[in-house]
Amino acid sequence: MKEKKRKIFTGFIIFLGIMWLCTLISRAVYAYQLPMVTAQKPDSKYVEHKVEAEGIVVAGGEIPVNFVSGLRLAGISVREGDRVEEGDLLFTVDLADxxxxxxxxxxxxxxxxxxxxxxxxxxxxxxxxxxxxxxxxxxxxxxxxxxxxxxxxxxxxxxxxxxxxxxxxxxxxxxxxxxxxxxxxxxxxxxxxxxxxxxxxxxxxxxxxxxxxxxxTELSMEKEKLSDSLSVYREVLQQEGQVFSERSGVVTGVSLSAGERIGDTAVLRLSDDSVPCQLKILISREQKKHVGLKDFVTVKLEGESEFQTTVTYLGESASGDGSYEILIPLSEGEGIPGQSGTLTASDAGEKFPFCIPVYALHSENTRNYVYAVKQREGILGEESYIEEINVTVQDQNENYAAITGALDGDTMIVVSATKEIKNGGTVRQQGQVQ
Known part of the structure; x- marks a missing residue:
């Protein structure tokens, strides 16, 4: 009889052990199927903004190259960005015309x-x-x-x-x-x-x-004017239609092409070497929030060392697309029209109490929200679940977003998940098995 009771007790213990093991296995399988999330608390941070924009060196001053109106161009010997010296051929006119x-x-x-x-x-x-x-x-x-x-x-x-x-x-x-x-x-x-x-x-x-x-009197004046222009045309003919530069500079723009007639506007424009060049930068309306007049910026011209300077001009671009134009004056002899350059500016911004990585912020239409990890009692005991919290974005850069909403410094914000998560869904936190 005692032996029978002992066997029954032993069997019961074994049964309990098997049940306990099955429970562990079930819980492990259940937990394994749950999304694993990584969460962290919001930090107090300065939301710094960094502006990087590319630009091009432009002439500080330009000199128009005009010529006799009405003549047809046979060819242009230079293009924008070319350096010309005094006596270099600029363009030729059609001799037959x-x-x-x-x-x-x-x-x-x-x-x-x-x-x-x-x-x-x-x-x-x-x-x-x-x-x-x-x-x-x-x-x-x-x-x-x-x-x-x-x-x-x-x-x-x-x-x-x-x-x-x-x-x-x-x-x-x-x-x-x-x-x-x-x-x-x-x-x-x-x-x-x-x-x-x-x-x-x-x-x-x-x-x-x-x-x-x-x-x-009018006829005499008209005749005199025609005679003067005829003298100019004959002088051009003597030069075989070739027009040479009267100064040194960089071609900053060409207004006409071969076959077109010269009008009242300049055929082309040359930089004025007596005036220092400028670096012209275009920035967006959003970038303008973080760059202002007299701000310190870092400038680097292509192939040259970077230097610190200040913004001396910032105005709306004439393109009408909402962009803004920054002009950085360069030192005498520095920069060549057409040379590329970059501008870097930093804005320390404002310090906010609740900052999260931008990838932890989610948007849907005009609504912004985050996923927070909360605790509750489940069928297998205490478990972690997801709660969706609507937030307002106060500021944002490429790394962090400052938010406000129904959260505090202890709220655990999901920053990554192994599977798709949703509001109310059960999850397990990395390093924990629920």
Whole structure:
């Protein structure tokens, strides 16, 4: 009997052992199937921002290279970024086209010469006509004055005779004759004065100058302008259409290409070696938050050592895409237009109490959230589970994000997981078997 009880007890113990082992195995299998997560508490950190941007060296000053308007380019011998010295060939013009322009200009000058000669001839004829009219008017005046004076003289003689006749016998007929002679003398004088006045006015009219005309002056000015341009064209022809640089510098821009005609704008632009170069950097609107005027920055030109300097110009770019332009002045003799360079700037930023790695932050539409590890009682005892917590991002860089929400300094934030996790899901923490 005792032996039987002992065997039963032994079997029970073995059964309990097997059950305990099965439980351990079950729990191990269950835990093994759970996602393993790594979690950490938020840290208090400064969210530093580092701005790195590439740019290009540009000329501190530019000098336009203009040439005779209207000529067609046969070829451009330089391109942007080329260094040229005084006397180097810049471009050539089309000689055949130039010859046609010269012939057209000469024909235009000849046409103006003929037109001016015709005007001058007509002016000479008009002057002769005016001289003749003046001579005739003066002759008419003299003749009119002489005839009218004669008439007045005769009327005066008639009046004197009438007076003499009246002295012999002043009857009614004699009185009437004397009165008539007096009237006749007065009328003759009046006629003389009117006739002489009219003749004098005709002389005055003939003396008036001809109405002025600017046509000949304008044609002369146009001819002179054409002659000046023709001299320039012929000088270009003598140079066989070749245009050489008058100074040293780097080509900072070429406005035209072969086959195009030269207009009022520059054919190309050269850097002004007397003005130091600048490093031009374009940054985004977001980057501008961390770079400002007079900020210290690090600059490195291609193939040269880096140096510290300050931002002296920062303004909105003319491109209109929302970017901003930074200009860094370089020392005299430093940098070559077209040379690349980089700008590095650091902003220490603000210190925040709750900072997490950026990869621990999740976003969905406009919502930001994190996964926190919490504890609860499960079928196998206390277990870890995931709780999704909505957060607000206060600041962020490429490594850390400063957040606020329903969390504190002891909240364990998931930073990595071996499997996909979700809100409410059971997990196991690395180094722990639940």
């Amino acid at each position: 130039l010859q046609e322009i010269i012939e057209e200009k000469q024909q235009e000058i000849d046409r103006l010469s003929v037109q001016m000669a015709s005007i001058e001839e007509n002016q000479a004829l008009a002057q002769q006509k005016r001289d003749l009219e003046l001579a005739r008017a003066r002759e008419d005046y003299d003749t009119t004055a002489r005839i009218q004076d004669t008439k007045v003289g005769r009327a005066a003689e008639a009046y004197v005779q009438a007076e003499e006749d009246g002295e012999e016998g002043m009857d009614e007929e004699t009185k009437a004759a004397l009165q008539s002679a007096a009237y006749a003398e007065a009328d003759t004088k009046a006629e003389r004065d009117e006739a002489v006045k009219d003749a004098g006015r005709r002389v005055e009219d003939a003396l008036l100058p001809e109405a002025s005309s600017s046509e000949l």
